Amino acid sequence: MASPVSQKLEEKLVCSICLELFRVPVTLPCGHNFCKCCISDHWHKQEQVPTGAEKGYTCPECRRGFEQRPYLEKNVTLCSVVELARDGEARVSGTERCEVAQGELCPQHGRPLELYCQDERRCICCICTVRQCQQHRRVLFEEERSKKQALLKESLEKAQEESKRIEQVMQKLEEQTRSIKDSSEGLKSVILSKFALLKKALEDCQWQTVARIEQEQAAALGRVEEDWSLMKDRLDLLGQHRERAECLLACPNHRTFLQEFPLLPSPEILKVPVPTEFDAASMVKPIAEILTDVSRLLLEDLPGSVAPKAPDPIGQDHRNLTFDPKTANKYLELSKGNRKAKHSPSAVCGQQEHGPRFEPWQVLCTQGYGHGHHYWEVKVSSHSVVLGVTYRSLPWEGQQGHKFNIGLNGGSWGLQVREDCYLAWHEGRREKIQERLYKNLGVSLDYGKGLLSFYGIGERMQLIHSFHNVFTEPLYPVFWLCEGRTVTLCQRE
Incomplete structure (x- = not known):
C-alpha cells in the first residue's frame, strides 16, 4: 500500500x-x-x-x-x-x-486497493484518488466496515425477530387447520344423519351437499396450507440470510466484507396472511330451505351449529357485564356501578382518565370471553343502537362514512337496531333482517363452535341473527348509542 x-x-x-x-x-x-x-x-x-x-x-x-x-x-x-x-x-x-492477488488490484489502474470511496461505493487505488475520486469522500477500509457491520448486525436482529413472528403465525395456521377440520367433519356428520331420515328423492341433494362441504374444506385447507408453505419458505430464506450474514460478519478480510456486503439484501417484512374461515352457515342455508318444505319437525332438533336453539335465560352460562369507563366516549354517561350507559350530547361526561377512548359513541365491557358458552342480556331505550362483540384490537378512531366501527372489520360483529328492521354487520358487509323491535335483547356466544347469536326477548325468545366464524382471540361486548339513547346491562343473581 x-x-x-x-x-x-x-x-x-x-x-x-x-x-x-x-x-x-x-x-x-x-x-x-x-x-x-x-x-x-x-x-x-x-x-x-x-x-x-x-x-x-x-x-x-x-x-x-x-x-x-x-x-x-x-x-x-x-x-x-x-x-x-x-x-x-x-x-x-x-x-x-x-x-498481489487479482481481486486486490484496481480493475482500472492495476494498483492495490487502498481506500473506500463512499460516493461511488467501491474500493479504490491511489490513482483513483487523484483522478476520479479527488473530490469524493474517502475512508479507510476499517472505518467503512465498522459502519457496514453495524447495519448488518441490525439486519440480523430484524431477521431473528421476523423468524419468531413467522413461527407464531405458522402455529396459528396449524390451529386454524385443526379447527376447520373439526368444524367441517362435525357438519358433515350432521348433514349425513339428517338426509338418512328423508325419502329417496332427497338422496341426490344429500351427496351434492356433502361434496360441496368437502370441496369447501379442501379449498379452505388448501389456502391454509399455502399460507403455511409461504411462511415456511420465508422462514427458510431468513435462515439462509442469517447464515450468510453470520458468515460475512466472521470474515476477517475487510475488502471481501465490503465487496460481499451489497450482495446480501436486507430481509423484507412479510405480511401476516388473513385467517382462513370455514363458513358453515352459507352451506347450511340452502339445505335448511329444502328441509323446511319437507318437515319443520326435522329442523327443530338440528344442532346449534346449524339452527341454534334459544339459550336458557336462567342457566349457569349467564354473565353479568359492566362497562369499562376507560374506553367510553366522552359523551357517554355511565351509572355508578357501570351497568348503564346514556348518550348525553349536551356536556362531556365523567372523568377524563388516561388511556385510549373511542372517538365514536361507543364503549367496551370490562369482561372478555374465550372458550365455552356465554350469555348476557341488555335493555335498550329505543332504536338507533348497535350491540356486538369485538377483539380488543377494535380501532379507537371512527371510520369515514360511518358513525360506528362495530362490524366494519374482520375482528368485530354487530347487530344494528333500526326503527323498522335490524342490520347484521361484519367485515363492512350488512345483512337486513325483518323482525319486530325488541327492547330486551339476548346475546349467546358459543366460542368453541364459532357461533354468535342475537335474540329478541318477549313472550318467547326469537332468533334474530346468527354469525358463524372461527374465533381466535377473546371477545368483548361492545355498544354504540345514538343521541339520547340508553343501554342497560341486565344483572342476575
Whole structure:
C-alpha cells in the first residue's frame, strides 16, 4: 500500500485543469504550474470575448490577472519529476500485478486497493484518488466496515425477530387447520344423519351437499396450507440470510466484507396472511330451505351449529357485564356501578382518565370471553343502537362514512337496531333482517363452535341473527348509542 507521503506527492503532480499527470509542465509568474496545452487553451478561450470588451489573462488557480499574455517556459525540474513518476507507476504496476492477488488490484489502474470511496461505493487505488475520486469522500477500509457491520448486525436482529413472528403465525395456521377440520367433519356428520331420515328423492341433494362441504374444506385447507408453505419458505430464506450474514460478519478480510456486503439484501417484512374461515352457515342455508318444505319437525332438533336453539335465560352460562369507563366516549354517561350507559350530547361526561377512548359513541365491557358458552342480556331505550362483540384490537378512531366501527372489520360483529328492521354487520358487509323491535335483547356466544347469536326477548325468545366464524382471540361486548339513547346491562343473581 502506498504511503500517505507518496499519495500527496502524486496529487501535486496533477494538472488542476485536466486532472492528469503534467504533460510539458510550465510555470506562470504567480508560481502555479499547468500543462502547456491546458493553459494555452484556457487563455485562448479568454481571448474569445466580444469586440470592445476588455481582454485579460488569469491564473486558474489563484485568479491573478496579467495584462499581457505571459511567456510560457517549460519547468524542467517538474517535468523530470513527472517522468520519474510515470516510470515508477509502470514498474510498480507490473510488479504488483505479480505479487498481489487479482481481486486486490484496481480493475482500472492495476494498483492495490487502498481506500473506500463512499460516493461511488467501491474500493479504490491511489490513482483513483487523484483522478476520479479527488473530490469524493474517502475512508479507510476499517472505518467503512465498522459502519457496514453495524447495519448488518441490525439486519440480523430484524431477521431473528421476523423468524419468531413467522413461527407464531405458522402455529396459528396449524390451529386454524385443526379447527376447520373439526368444524367441517362435525357438519358433515350432521348433514349425513339428517338426509338418512328423508325419502329417496332427497338422496341426490344429500351427496351434492356433502361434496360441496368437502370441496369447501379442501379449498379452505388448501389456502391454509399455502399460507403455511409461504411462511415456511420465508422462514427458510431468513435462515439462509442469517447464515450468510453470520458468515460475512466472521470474515476477517475487510475488502471481501465490503465487496460481499451489497450482495446480501436486507430481509423484507412479510405480511401476516388473513385467517382462513370455514363458513358453515352459507352451506347450511340452502339445505335448511329444502328441509323446511319437507318437515319443520326435522329442523327443530338440528344442532346449534346449524339452527341454534334459544339459550336458557336462567342457566349457569349467564354473565353479568359492566362497562369499562376507560374506553367510553366522552359523551357517554355511565351509572355508578357501570351497568348503564346514556348518550348525553349536551356536556362531556365523567372523568377524563388516561388511556385510549373511542372517538365514536361507543364503549367496551370490562369482561372478555374465550372458550365455552356465554350469555348476557341488555335493555335498550329505543332504536338507533348497535350491540356486538369485538377483539380488543377494535380501532379507537371512527371510520369515514360511518358513525360506528362495530362490524366494519374482520375482528368485530354487530347487530344494528333500526326503527323498522335490524342490520347484521361484519367485515363492512350488512345483512337486513325483518323482525319486530325488541327492547330486551339476548346475546349467546358459543366460542368453541364459532357461533354468535342475537335474540329478541318477549313472550318467547326469537332468533334474530346468527354469525358463524372461527374465533381466535377473546371477545368483548361492545355498544354504540345514538343521541339520547340508553343501554342497560341486565344483572342476575
